[in-house]
Amino acid sequence: MFTKIRTWGPALALISPTILLLGIFVYGLIAQNVQISMTNQHTSLPRADFVGLDNYFRLFGDADFQHSLRNLLLLTVVFLAGTLIFGFLWAWILERPDFGEGFFRSVYLFPMAVSFIASGVVWRWLLSSLQTDQPGGERTTGLNRLLESIGLGFLQNSWWSDPNWGVAAIAVPAIWQLSGYVMALFLAGFRGIPDELREAARIDGCSEWKLYRHVIFPQLNPVMLSAVIIIGHMSLKLFDLIRAIVPDANTYDIQVPATMMWVKYIGSDYADSAAIGTIMLILVALVVVPYLVYTSRQEKR
Amino acid sequence: MRRVSLLASVAAAGLLLSACGGGSSVEEANPTEATGSVGVFTWWADGSEKVGLDALVDIFDEQYPDLTFDNLAVAGGAGSQAKSVLAANLKSGNPPDSFQAHAGAELQDYINADQLEDLSSFYEEAQLNEAFPQDLLDRLTVDGKIYSVPSNIHRANVVWANVEVLEEAGLDPNNPPADLDAWFADMDKIKESGTTPLAVAGTWTQVQLFENILLATLGPEGYSGLWDGTTDWKSPEVTEAIENYKKALSYTNSDRDTLSDWGPATQLVEDGAAAYNVMGDWAEAKFAQDGLKPGTDYVYFPTPGTDGVFDFLADSFTLPKGAPNPAGSKAWLTTISSVEGQQAFNAAKGSIPARTDVPSDEFGEYQKSAIEDFSSDTIVSSLAHGAAVPVAWLNELSTAVSKFGGPQDVAALQESAASIAEKFAQ
Numbered sequence: 092m093f094t095k096i097r098t099w100g101p102a103l104a105l106i107s108p109t110i111l112l113l114g115i116f117v118y119g120l121i122a123q124n125v126q127i128s129m130t131n132q133h134t135s136l137p138r139a140d141f142v143g144l145d146n147y148f149r150l151f152g153d154a155d156f157q158h159s160l161r162n163l164l165l166l167t168v169v170f171l172a173g174t175l176i177f178g179f180l181w182a183w184i185l186e187r188p189d190f191g192e193g194f195f196r197s198v199y200l201f202p203m204a205v206s207f208i209a210s211g212v213v214w215r216w217l218l219s220s221l222q223t224d225q226p227g228g229e230r231t232t233g234l235n236r237l238l239e240s241i242g243l244g245f246l247q248n249s250w251w252s253d254p255n256w257g258v259a260a261i262a263v264p265a266i267w268q269l270s271g272y273v274m275a276l277f278l279a280g281f282r283g284i285p286d287e288l289r290e291a292a293r294i295d296g297c298s299e300w301k302l303y304r305h306v307i308f309p310q311l312n313p314v315m316l317s318a319v320i321i322i323g324h325m326s327l328k329l330f331d332l333i334r335a336i337v338p339d340a341n342t343y344d345i346q347v348p349a350t351m352m353w354v355k356y357i358g359s360d361y362a363d364s365a366a367i368g369t370i371m372l373i374l375v376a377l378v379v380v381p382y383l384v385y386t387s388r389q390e391k392r
Numbered sequence: 393m394r395r396v397s398l399l400a401s402v403a404a405a406g407l408l409l410s411a412c413g414g415g416s417s418v419e420e421a422n423p424t425e426a427t428g429s430v431g432v433f434t435w436w437a438d439g440s441e442k443v444g445l446d447a448l449v450d451i452f453d454e455q456y457p458d459l460t461f462d463n464l465a466v467a468g469g470a471g472s473q474a475k476s477v478l479a480a481n482l483k484s485g486n487p488p489d490s491f492q493a494h495a496g497a498e499l500q501d502y503i504n505a506d507q508l509e510d511l512s513s514f515y516e517e518a519q520l521n522e523a524f525p526q527d528l529l530d531r532l533t534v535d536g537k538i539y540s541v542p543s544n545i546h547r548a549n550v551v552w553a554n555v556e557v558l559e560e561a562g563l564d565p566n567n568p569p570a571d572l573d574a575w576f577a578d579m580d581k582i583k584e585s586g587t588t589p590l591a592v593a594g595t596w597t598q599v600q601l602f603e604n605i606l607l608a609t610l611g612p613e614g615y616s617g618l619w620d621g622t623t624d625w626k627s628p629e630v631t632e633a634i635e636n637y638k639k640a641l642s643y644t645n646s647d648r649d650t651l652s653d654w655g656p657a658t659q660l661v662e663d664g665a666a667a668y669n670v671m672g673d674w675a676e677a678k679f680a681q682d683g684l685k686p687g688t689d690y691v692y693f694p695t696p697g698t699d700g701v702f703d704f705l706a707d708s709f710t711l712p713k714g715a716p717n718p719a720g721s722k723a724w725l726t727t728i729s730s731v732e733g734q735q736a737f738n739a740a741k742g743s744i745p746a747r748t749d750v751p752s753d754e755f756g757e758y759q760k761s762a763i764e765d766f767s768s769d770t771i772v773s774s775l776a777h778g779a780a781v782p783v784a785w786l787n788e789l790s791t792a793v794s795k796f797g798g799p800q801d802v803a804a805l806q807e808s809a810a811s812i813a814e815k816f817a818q
Contacts, residue, residue: 134784135479135501155791221647227588230647230665252649254798338652339595341790344798354791357476358784359501 121372128365135359146366156367159346162258163374166347167326169259173266174322175315178273185274186281196278199271207268211335214264218336220249251337257344261333269325273318280314281307320382324375348374418509418711418718423726426719429460432709433481433491435474437467440677444741448543451736452727459720464488482507487712489721495532495542495708496779497619502710503539509711510537514722520729523747527771528704531779540708543728544743547762548672548774549604549695549703552658552679555688557667561585568693572608572636575696579643582667589643591658591666593651595794599786600776601670602637602793608697609633612770619773619780621817625810634802641800649797661690670695672705672777676758677742686757694765702769705777706746785816 128146130139150156181199185192202210217233223244231239235247250260284307292302330349337345340354348367355364436445442465449461466474478491487507493499502508515521515538521529524542532538551568558565561582569575579589592601607615610629617623624630645666651657658675660666662682669675676692684690694701709728711721727733734745739754748767752760773779778786792808 134782135505155795215650215652218650219647220650221645225646226583226586227645227647227665230660249646250650252647254795337649338593339649339790339794341595341787341794342649343791343795344649346791354787358782358787359479360784 124365124372125369127361128369130362132362133360135361142362146362147370150363150366150370155343155346156348156351158254158343159348159351162345163327163347165256166258166262166329167323169262170265170269170326170329171319171322173262174270174273175318177266177270178318179277181270181274182277182281185278196275199274201271202268203272205268207332208335210264210268211332214332215336215338218250218260218263220252222247222249251345254344258347261329261336261345264336265326265329265332269322273322276314276318276321277311280311284310316382316385320378323378327371327375327378418715419513421719421722423456423719423723426456426717426723427458428717428720429462430490430717430720430724431462431464431488432724433464433466433474433478433488435466435492437465440741444544444737447736447740448728448733451730451733452724455727455730455732456723459723461724462489482712485714487714487716489715489717490709490711490724492707492709493540494778495540495706496773497781497785498778498783499539499708499710500534500782502712503534507713508539509713509715509718510539511541511711511725512536512538514541514711514725518726518729523729523749525748525767525771528706528746531704531771531773532708540710541725541729542706542708542746543734544738544741545704545706545746545762545766546672546674546743546777547702547765548600548705548777549607549698549701550671550673550675550692551695552661552669552671552675553691553693554661554664554667555691557582557585557587557664558691561587561667565691568691569696570699571697572605576639576643579667583643587664588645588660588666589668590640590645591660591669592641592644592648593654593657594649595790596776597654597657597671598641598648598797599790599793600672600774601640603703603775603780604670604695604698605637605640606630606633606775607701607703607772608695609636612701612772616772616780618813619775621813625806625813630806630809631802634805638796638800638802641797649794672774673744673758673762674742676756680742680756692758700769702766702771703774704766704771705774705779782816785812788812788815 127139129141129143131142131145132139181195185195219231219233219235221231222228222235223231223239224247234250238244238246249257251257253260288306289302292306297306328349329347330353333345333347333350334340334353340350340357346354348371352364352367352371355361355367434445436442445463445465449463452459452461466477474492478488481487482502482505493502499508520541524532528542528545529538532540532542553565553568555565561578561584563578563581569578582589592598606618609632610618610623614623614629618625618630645651645657645660648657654671654675655678657666658669658671658678661669662679662684673692679686679690686692693699709725711718711725715721728737729747731747731750734747735750735754738745738750738759742756742759744755744759744762744766750763752763755763775781775786775789781789789809789812792805792812795808796805
């Protein structure tokens with residue numbers, strides 16, 4: 092008995108503060124959040140009658156919330172596709188030796204060092220919706236002006252000021268900022284493949300394309316999965332970039348659950364705000380938990 | 393260990409005692425005998441607002457040398473940052489001695505949560521019922537009680553216009569249009585001359601434009617009725633108002649959503665890139681700051697169709713329940729409601745005093761005209777600035793107005809505005 096305590100006792104003592112803090116400040120607060128989301132505390136009145144899942148049913152039936160979920164899906168798809176395509180392409184190019192890797196790697200990685208709030212302020216100006224052929228078009232700035240001046244004026248558009256597809260424009264700065272990170276992940280993946288494999292394939296008469304297609308790419312699948320999980324959960328929680336680009340919190344076009352949660356909170360609708368928070372937590376868990384299960388199984392093997 | 397718990401219980405007992413002492417004596421708390429410090433919570437952290445607050449504190453120190461002013465200002469987000477900090481402090485039972493809030497419906501949340509003291513007796517002692525116009529008192533009164541003291545008044549139904557642009561389009565800047573239809577006709581002429589007629593920015597400025605059009609179409613009574621339930625949101629008059637709003641939007645700059653705040657929209661008028669901007673009278677401070685002259689560079693007039701109506705919003709101060717120094721709070725409220733306090737603060741901030749007996753000599757040209765209008769006009773509460781409806785109602789209506797900007801579906805906006813009003817009506 093005593094020897095048993097001697098083995099796991101110190102370990103437990105070491106992690107117990109963490110368990111305690113996590114228990115209170117993460118899981119305890121999640122529990123309280125869920126509890127608030129099941130009450131009718133829709134105003135600052137101190138009122139908390141249990142209403143079960145009513146708030147959730149009402150939210151899912153609400154056209155504005157459905158719009159925000161649709162926006163979130165669109166944002167995530169564009170954000171994921173963009174970062175994966177660019178990240179992969181850059182890594183593939185840099186993976187060849189003698190391509191100024193050190194320089195370009197830094198260039199692509201630097202945007203990640205900028206905070207979303209700081210880059211958002213710049214992108215707010217770049218994504219200005221005014222177009223040169225509209226009234227007052229001489230004031231056009233940002234990307235629309237740039238497109239016009241290089242003869243691609245027909246590509247001008249209103250960016251995020253569009254209720255249907257506007258949110259995809261928010262993905263542009265996000266892709267700019269995180270493609271470098273995905274590139275670094277893929278680059279590490281490329282580096283993890285031993286040279287012997289390439290040599291073996293070449294000796295077997297494999298062409299360069301076939302070498303990549305059948306030997307290298309399949310081994311990048313785990314990297315790809317990590318990238319999807321990391322970018323995906325960032326996209327689901329994206330808030331600061333949107334708030335920095337879009338000046339007004341009540342703007343309908345780009346409403347996603349995270350911004351809607353904030354609007355509800357500011358309006359003292361604590362129950363709805365907590366319910367949206369819980370829905371976001373579940374969405375992120377749906378992405379992250381299977382991944383954690385998968386990796387822990389891999390490690391056990 | 394024992395000692396610690398003993399100390400703790402003594403401290404707790406002390407807290408209890410002081411809490412009880414504070415609670416029972418709020419009515420009798422006498423500002424002239426107040427000592428100690430007064431913690432005042434505002435979002436006046438920079439710009440002309442900070443200058444105004446400093447001027448106010450100077451007066452306060454003069455009137456109450458025994459009290460020290462403790463500035464609890466929280467910067468950022470036009471008050472939204474401060475409001476969330478304040479909500480947390482109030483919830484944890486740690487209120488300041490006084491806090492800033494927009495007068496009117498925005499206070500409703502605090503009143504419902506039983507966080508404010510009734511100031512009716514303070515109004516009688518300080519003789520404020522005679523100093524403030526009756527219309528304003530009516531807007532501040534909730535169930536026969538008054539919970540806040542206004543420090544300054546702003547007007548939300550003012551059009552600012554560029555003289556040069558108007559003259560180029562063949563319009564007389566000194567002869568503003570009498571109603572919405574005349575205004576729209578003028579804007580057609582400006583459009584023909586090749587300039588954007590009306591500048592507007594992101595969602596809240598669109599809501600303010602919407603509010604002005606509602607007021608112009610429905611008149612002051614019909615407009616106020618929207619918030620207390622006496623005007624039907626589904627009525628044909630409201631349909632007409634929304635049609636008018638749709639028409640007004642057709643004259644605006646297409647990049648309205650991407651302008652970061654009211655400033656860039658007003659700037660368009662300053663630069664001659666747009667003719668008109670409907671904005672609160674804080675725009676006057678911007679015009680003055682940028683060195684433009686009223687009459688020669690720009691003109692201002694009440695939004696066409698709202699002449700004789702003063703669409704007001706006001707900052708006000710409160711006495712929270714459980715304030716640590718209620719006598720000090722009353723001293724602060726006395727200063728901000730005094731003639732000297734209102735004069736010093738408003739001259740610096742660019743707003744106008746809530747009292748009607750403040751001499752207007754020290755104010756600018758615009759302020760003088762606004763002071764005159766305020767004492768004679770019908771006063772209604774601004775929607776976009778939290779005077780007419782609580783924040784949650786305003787938020788939902790703002791989203792509906794923002795949604796309208798895309799497809800411009802009149803029926804949909806009317807439908808959702810009606811259902812929002814139904815949801816929040818009591």
